[in-house]
Amino acid sequence: MNHGLPSPPSKPSRRRFLAALGVAGIALGLGVRMVGYRRFMRWKGSVLRGWEAEVVAAAAEVLLDERGTGAAPVGPSPEKIARNVDRYLLWLPPHLVREIHGLMVLLEQGTLLHLRARRFTRLSPPARSEHLERLRSGGRGWRLLYLGIRDLCMIGCYQERGAWEAIGYHGPLIEPPADAQPGTYGWAQPPSHYDRLVAPEGDDPPRATR
Amino acid sequence: MIHDAAGLKLPLALSADLCVIGSGAGGGMVAAIAVQAGLDVILLESGSFIPPEQMTQREERMIPRLLWDAGARTNRDRSVQIHQGRGVGGSTLHNFNLCKRIPTPILEEWRRERGMRYLGPDRWESLYANVEKRLRVELIPPEWRNVHNSLLEAGCRELGWSGGWLRHNRSGCNGSGYCELGCAYDAKNNVPKILLPDAIDAGLTVLTHCQAIRIEHRDGRAKGVEAVAVHPVSGDVLGPLRIEAGAVCVSASATGTAALLWRSEVPDRSGTTGESLRIHPALVVAGEFSETVRAWRGVPQSYECTELLDFEAAHRTGGGDAPPGTRTWIVPAFAHPMATATMIPGHGAEHRRIMKRYDNLAVLTAMIHDHSTGRVRPRGDLGLRIDYHADSTDRKELVLGLLACIRLLRASGAIRVFVPTDPPLVLEPNDSPPALEALELDRSGLRLAAVHPMGSVPMGDDPASAAIDSRGKHHHLDRLWVADGSLFPSSIGVPPQLSIYALGLHVGRAIVDSPA
Numbered sequence: 001m002n003h004g005l006p007s008p009p010s011k012p013s014r015r016r017f018l019a020a021l022g023v024a025g026i027a028l029g030l031g032v033r034m035v036g037y038r039r040f041m042r043w044k045g046s047v048l049r050g051w052e053a054e055v056v057a058a059a060a061e062v063l064l065d066e067r068g069t070g071a072a073p074v075g076p077s078p079e080k081i082a083r084n085v086d087r088y089l090l091w092l093p094p095h096l097v098r099e100i101h102g103l104m105v106l107l108e109q110g111t112l113l114h115l116r117a118r119r120f121t122r123l124s125p126p127a128r129s130e131h132l133e134r135l136r137s138g139g140r141g142w143r144l145l146y147l148g149i150r151d152l153c154m155i156g157c158y159q160e161r162g163a164w165e166a167i168g169y170h171g172p173l174i175e176p177p178a179d180a181q182p183g184t185y186g187w188a189q190p191p192s193h194y195d196r197l198v199a200p201e202g203d204d205p206p207r208a209t210r
Numbered sequence: 211m212i213h214d215a216a217g218l219k220l221p222l223a224l225s226a227d228l229c230v231i232g233s234g235a236g237g238g239m240v241a242a243i244a245v246q247a248g249l250d251v252i253l254l255e256s257g258s259f260i261p262p263e264q265m266t267q268r269e270e271r272m273i274p275r276l277l278w279d280a281g282a283r284t285n286r287d288r289s290v291q292i293h294q295g296r297g298v299g300g301s302t303l304h305n306f307n308l309c310k311r312i313p314t315p316i317l318e319e320w321r322r323e324r325g326m327r328y329l330g331p332d333r334w335e336s337l338y339a340n341v342e343k344r345l346r347v348e349l350i351p352p353e354w355r356n357v358h359n360s361l362l363e364a365g366c367r368e369l370g371w372s373g374g375w376l377r378h379n380r381s382g383c384n385g386s387g388y389c390e391l392g393c394a395y396d397a398k399n400n401v402p403k404i405l406l407p408d409a410i411d412a413g414l415t416v417l418t419h420c421q422a423i424r425i426e427h428r429d430g431r432a433k434g435v436e437a438v439a440v441h442p443v444s445g446d447v448l449g450p451l452r453i454e455a456g457a458v459c460v461s462a463s464a465t466g467t468a469a470l471l472w473r474s475e476v477p478d479r480s481g482t483t484g485e486s487l488r489i490h491p492a493l494v495v496a497g498e499f500s501e502t503v504r505a506w507r508g509v510p511q512s513y514e515c516t517e518l519l520d521f522e523a524a525h526r527t528g529g530g531d532a533p534p535g536t537r538t539w540i541v542p543a544f545a546h547p548m549a550t551a552t553m554i555p556g557h558g559a560e561h562r563r564i565m566k567r568y569d570n571l572a573v574l575t576a577m578i579h580d581h582s583t584g585r586v587r588p589r590g591d592l593g594l595r596i597d598y599h600a601d602s603t604d605r606k607e608l609v610l611g612l613l614a615c616i617r618l619l620r621a622s623g624a625i626r627v628f629v630p631t632d633p634p635l636v637l638e639p640n641d642s643p644p645a646l647e648a649l650e651l652d653r654s655g656l657r658l659a660a661v662h663p664m665g666s667v668p669m670g671d672d673p674a675s676a677a678i679d680s681r682g683k684h685h686h687l688d689r690l691w692v693a694d695g696s697l698f699p700s701s702i703g704v705p706p707q708l709s710i711y712a713l714g715l716h717v718g719r720a721i722v723d724s725p726a
């Protein structure tokens with residue numbers, strides 16, 4: 001009979017103790033693998049967290065390098081690529097943003113599944129390259145992971161003038177006006193001959209009620 | 211006037227005779243016809259109003275603004291990238307302005323199989339004549355034809371294959387080549403340029419950043435629309451709007467319309483809504499030339515190869531078992547560096563090697579008139595899901611198209627051909643395409659792309675086999691209309707904008723003529 005009293009805590013069995021120890025070990029291991037990101041100390045992203053920006057930069061270094069050594073990636077700096085990727089991600093709908101965060105975790109920690117003790121950002125460039133190649137030739141899920149990070153790096157890189165010269169692309173014919181202020185869409189929007197069709201901001205449409 | 215819902219004090223209630231959802235070729239035309247006939251019309255558009263002065267020719271700025279999901283929309287298994295426009299004008303803002311009519315064998319087949327009492331071939335003829343005049347459709351003049359397109363012509367000539375120059379809806383074009391990023395020179399004769407100013411002068415109200423989430427209906431009648439204002443960049447919900455309307459016309463594209471009908475639980479005794487999406491899946495192949503091609507300059511698509519397109523043969527037996535090599539349309543396809551870099555497979559040296567030849571590349575795309583059907587369903591209040599997988603005959607047709615592109619590139623003088631399998635297949639001049647006939651698309655790493663979703667709510671006169679009749683009127687819910695690419699009873703094998711404008715005109719007139 002219980003008499004309404006809480007039952008005394010049962011003595012932990014040896015098996016439970018070992019399981020708890022295992023879980024704590026894994027948590028500690030993962031915890032250790034999640035700290036110590038120092039590359040972009042002052043990172044202020046809109047979507048990507050600092051460690052995620054490091055993952056993008058680390059991937060860009062090898063994906064965009066002709067020799068896979070990270071010695072001379074083409075185009076803008078890896079940090080600039082991470083910033084460009086961050087700005088692009090702002091436009092994605094929530095379900096895709098969630099996927100991108102998942103992609104970053106899998107890429108960074110997925111090295112464990114390939115029996116590497118170091119996380120992705122701590123691998124040497126050749127080891128990073130090798131890891132990405134394994135993802136590329138792995139099963140469907142791994143391949144999607146590879147394609148995801150690859151596409152983001154290409155987007156971050158080839159939107160920059162610095163990447164265009166070597167490929168013979170002359171760039172846009174339109175330049176921002178000399179006095180253009182930065183704005184959400186690149187620079188603040190100039191007046192348009194369509195402006196007469198646009199109601200003043202905040203003006204209610206006809207017959208609106210609240 | 212155009213009102214930005216994201217800047218309004220919400221919640222808000224509005225009323226109108228007609229609420230049109232989506233401002234693309236279909237919805238833009240319906241709204242223009244109805245308002246000019248004296249109806250009080252509200253047009254809802256989830257995207258922004260982007261006038262030419264805001265088209266900056268920068269991929270990283272324009273692609274996220276102009277395309278749904280920032281250009282990252284795909285089918286569920288990620289095997290096909292599906293590009294669809296968002297903004298006042300929908301895909302007419304950033305398409306390539308090609309104009310083609312639906313081939314007669316397809317119209318005849320629709321008449322045989324779907325009734326089409328109100329929209330037979332003769333009616334199409336008169337709608338096309340009207341729309342072509344409005345959009346000022348004409349043959350691309352010789353001075354606008356660039357090297358890229360001339361190479362395809364040369365390839366066709368060399369092989370003795372059929373092809374021809376195309377007709378477009380643009381005036382005042384300077385051949386900048388930035389069509390897919392929106393036109394900074396206002397040369398596209400599209401919804402914002404051709405239809406919007408007069409419609410607004412006639413009293414049209416457009417609400418931008420306003421996304422319909424449900425069609426309200428009671429007692430077998432559409433009553434209005436439940437919508438939300440969305441943030442222009444993140445798409446986050448800012449607050450609700452309600453539009454009470456005498457009639458509702460859904461023109462949210464072949465994916466958006468089907469998803470909205472499902473989410474709204476609109477009755478459909480035919481069970482066809484969202485069940486037969488076609489997309490015209492396409493593959494690309496690149497050729498390297500010793501001379502500069504500079505494919506990114508000039509009118510992007512002005513020549514077509516029709517050697518593998520035989521609508522008579524493909525529709526002789528009802529379309530289901532068309533002979534191979536009769537459903538493929540080949541045109542040049544080129545993108546600016548960012549999009550090109552994502553299309554070229556691999557990374558590092560192999561990727562760079564092809565990118566370095568950007569200026570010397572010609573790219574052809576083989577797009578097929580697909581039989582495979584996909585499914586569209588809503589995802590939460592704002593999103594949607596697309597299931598589509600090309601069946602084995604469509605996959606074979608795609609591979610035939612790929613082989614034809616290789617032949618055309620070689621015939622036009624390519625010194626090397628790149629097939630974007632993963633890893634990329636590089637064919638030197640004397641290499642024979644190694645067993646590509648047996649290529650398994652699913653395992654090849656080839657990525658399909660689609661820019662013509664259609665057919666997800668196919669019209670037909672029998673309510674037992676169609677949700678919408680051939681006027682665009684819903685069979686099972688009164689005062690509800692549909693006018694966009696969803697209505698095609700099959701894929702049409704040609705670029706669809708002209709036919710969607712024509713449908714908008716047809717449905718717009720039917721709405722005006724229907725008793726209130």
Ligand SMILES: Cc1cc2nc3c(=O)[nH]c(=O)nc-3n(C[C@H](O)[C@H](O)[C@H](O)COP(=O)(O)OP(=O)(O)OC[C@H]3O[C@@H](n4cnc5c(N)ncnc54)[C@H](O)[C@@H]3O)c2cc1C
Pocket residue numbers: 231232233234235236237254255256257293294295296297298299300301302304305306307308309310390420421422423461462463464466467470661662663693694695696704705706707708710
């Ligand atoms: C890159 C590209 C190039 C193309 N080139 C050509 C070409 O050269 N020739 C040709 O004929 N065709 C071309 N097409 C295809 C063609 O432009 C489209 O098929 C056609 O314009 C679609 O018209 P629509 O009215 O059915 O839909 P859309 O143009 O997609 O319009 C639907 C509108 O509804 C809005 N919407 C969706 N859901 C909602 C909602 N719930 N609430 C409010 N608004 C909503 C969307 O934002 C969009 O603006 C091209 C397409 C692409 C992507």
Ligand code: SF4
Pocket residue numbers: 380382383384385386387388389390392393394395396397398508509510
């Ligand atoms: S090529 Fe012509 S239509 Fe296209 S963006 Fe340039 S000017 Fe506009």
